[in-house]
Amino acid sequence: MTVIFGVFLLTLLLITGIAIVQTQNLFVSVMLSGMFSLLLAANFFLLDAADVALTEAAVGAGISTVLLLSALAITAKHEKAPSSNSNRVVALIVVTVTTLVLIYSTFDNPRFGDPNAAVHQHVGPWYMEKTAEAIDIPNVVTAVLGSFRGYDTLGEVFVVFTAGIGVLFLLGTPLGPFAPGNPYKSTDPKGLRHYLIPRVVGRMLIPFILLFGLYVQFHGEYGPGGGFQAGALIAAAIILYALLEGEDRALKVIPRGVLIGLIAGGALLYGTVGLFGIFLGSNFLDYSVLSSDTVHAQQMGLILIEAGVGITVTGVLLSIFHAFAARGKF
Amino acid sequence: MEQLLDITSWILMTLGGVFVFIGGLGALRMPDLYTRMHAAGITDSIAPILIVSGLILQAGLTLASVKLLAILVFLLLTGPTSSNALASAALLAGKRTEQAQPYVPESKE
Numbered sequence: 356m357t358v359i360f361g362v363f364l365l366t367l368l369l370i371t372g373i374a375i376v377q378t379q380n381l382f383v384s385v386m387l388s389g390m391f392s393l394l395l396a397a398n399f400f401l402l403d404a405a406d407v408a409l410t411e412a413a414v415g416a417g418i419s420t421v422l423l424l425s426a427l428a429i430t431a432k433h434e435k436a437p438s439s440n441s442n443r444v445v446a447l448i449v450v451t452v453t454t455l456v457l458i459y460s461t462f463d464n465p466r467f468g469d470p471n472a473a474v475h476q477h478v479g480p481w482y483m484e485k486t487a488e489a490i491d492i493p494n495v496v497t498a499v500l501g502s503f504r505g506y507d508t509l510g511e512v513f514v515v516f517t518a519g520i521g522v523l524f525l526l527g528t529p530l531g532p533f534a535p536g537n538p539y540k541s542t543d544p545k546g547l548r549h550y551l552i553p554r555v556v557g558r559m560l561i562p563f564i565l566l567f568g569l570y571v572q573f574h575g576e577y578g579p580g581g582g583f584q585a586g587a588l589i590a591a592a593i594i595l596y597a598l599l600e601g602e603d604r605a606l607k608v609i610p611r612g613v614l615i616g617l618i619a620g621g622a623l624l625y626g627t628v629g630l631f632g633i634f635l636g637s638n639f640l641d642y643s644v645l646s647s648d649t650v651h652a653q654q655m656g657l658i659l660i661e662a663g664v665g666i667t668v669t670g671v672l673l674s675i676f677h678a679f680a681a682r683g684k685f
Numbered sequence: 686m687e688q689l690l691d692i693t694s695w696i697l698m699t700l701g702g703v704f705v706f707i708g709g710l711g712a713l714r715m716p717d718l719y720t721r722m723h724a725a726g727i728t729d730s731i732a733p734i735l736i737v738s739g740l741i742l743q744a745g746l747t748l749a750s751v752k753l754l755a756i757l758v759f760l761l762l763t764g765p766t767s768s769n770a771l772a773s774a775a776l777l778a779g780k781r782t783e784q785a786q787p788y789v790p791e792s793k794e
Contacts, residue, residue, distance in 0.1 A: 550773065556766040560759075 358467075361401050368394045379434045381427055389420040405579035406496045409571070413587035418672055421594055425679035489643075490653040492576040500581065501657040505640040508660070509625055511583075512667050516622045519671030526678035547599050557599045564592035572665050576654065582661040586668025593669075594676050602680050609673065617670030625663035628656055694742035701735030708732065717782050718775055722768060729764025733757060 371391045375384045392415025399408035465472035486498040500508050547553055565588075572585030597605030609617075628642070635644040642656020643649040704727050711724020737757040744750045 550770075553766055553770045556762050560762065 357401055361398060364394055364398045364401065368398070381430075381432055381434060382424075384434075385420060385423045385427060388423070389416045392416040392419070406494075406581065406584070409579050409584045410587070413584050413591065417591050418587050418594070418676075421591075421598075422672075422675060422679065425676065429679070429682045489650065490657070491650045492654065492657070494576055494578060496579075497575050497581055497657065497661070501660050502642060502653055505629070505642075505660065508664065509629065509640065512622050512625050512664055515671050516618060516667055519618050519667075519674055522675045523678055526675075526682060548601055554599050557595055561592050561596055564595070565589060568592060572661065573658070575661055576657060582664025582666075583668055585661075586665040587672060589665070589669045590672035590676070593673055597676065597680065602677065606677065611674075611677070614670050614674045614677070617666050618674060621663040621665065621667030621670060623663075624666065625660050628659045628663070690742050694739040696739075697735045697742065698739035701732045701739060704728070704732040704735065718780050719772060719782050722772055722775075726765070726768045729760070729768055733760045733764070 368391060371387055371394060375387045375391065378384050378387065392411055396408045396412040396416065399405075399411055469475075482499050482503055483495055485503075486492065486495045490498045490502055492498055568585045568588035568591075571580035571588055572582060575581035575585070593605060593609065596608065628645075629640040632641040632644060633639055637644040642653045642660075644652060645655050646652035708725050708728035711727070712721050715721040715724050734757065737753050737760075741750045741753050744753060
């Protein structure tokens with residue numbers, strides 16, 4: 356049954372993908388890519404990857420759709436027609452070759468759900484076995500992500516950090532968006548303030564979205580969730596507020612300076628927790644020396660680094676949104 | 686009793702599925718945007734009520750039912766709101782049905 360449903364979802368995914376390529380209207384393709392992410396999230400959930408599904412739903416279907424729409428507000432609404440036919444031939448050849456290589460490479464893949472596949476034989480069993488003993492939390496994903504492979508997650512946080520800085524360099528205006536003399540004034544700073552129904556319902560929902568974000572943040576050790584998902588959810592709540600009440604009010608809630616502080620502060624918190632490991636006489640990102648009880652220390656380290664991840668992700672996503680929104684229309 | 690609950694829940698879920706199908710059919714077959722949205726609105730309102738009630742009957746008095754109820758409340762709040770926002774946006778953007786009177790957005794602060 357699960358396999359049938361999975362194949363059904365993958366077929367829908369394929370159809371959506373083809374539709375994205377086919378359509379010339381960029382608004383339609385943004386909406387379709389939101390659907391694509393949602394279908395993918397459902398697929399991840401079917402494969403028991405609840406953490407990834409949550410991330411995909413929050414970031415892919417939620418935030419990136421909003422970001423792409425706000426990017427579309429400052430560009431054209433239709434795709435440009437391809438310039439020449441020779442490019443198309445080259446593209447067709449590249450796509451065909453890549454497809455053939457990918458299909459060829461699937462022949463060596465293990466069968467779906469094969470317990471003897473290489474991934475299940477390498478370090479996986481060790482993680483499953485050691486998590487209960489060393490960290491004592493039910494969600495092994497969080498243990499692997501935060502503690503066993505803390506370096507990778509630190510790298511991811513810095514990727515998000517760098518991406519945020521990059522977008523701010525490209526789009527950010529040195530002046531605030533509503534400062535006098537800013538040439539890129541947003542055309543409609545009031546958002547949907549005049550429009551009653553979404554405003555009432557949206558304002559009713561925002562506290563619950565924030566609460567759910569905090570739950571996902573601090574429940575990440577016990578259930579699906581963690582800093583990345585929570586950061587996206589909290590950013591989504593504030594973006595919803597900005598869409599309903601207008602940019603200026605959202606910036607009053609979390610001003611630009613604070614956002615920059617969040618971006619840097621989260622990554623810094625993560626790095627500092629790592630450095631504390633060194634100062635207390637162990638390795639970088641070894642949390643077990645943070646407290647006298649190693650299991651308790653591991654949990655403390657995990658909560659701290661997850662908080663760092665959440666803070667950076669919230670800051671970056673909100674900054675990118677505000678950077679787009681501040682550009683206004685040309 | 687057990688069987689009665691099971692039958693009721695399946696009837697509710699099947700009815701919900703039928704309404705989703707009608708909504709999808711309407712969204713494909715109706716002549717213009719507003720009538721299409723009218724059809725699609727069924728999938729936001731009556732269909733989740735029926736399907737989630739059916740699922741709650743399946744789950745019984747457990748934590749899962751409470752979660753399902755929360756999902757239902759969320760869907761009932763957001764679905765009609767987004768339909769309304771979509772219709773209103775279409776109206777402001779100048780989409781008209783043949784019968785509709787011209788709409789002048791009132792400017793108020």
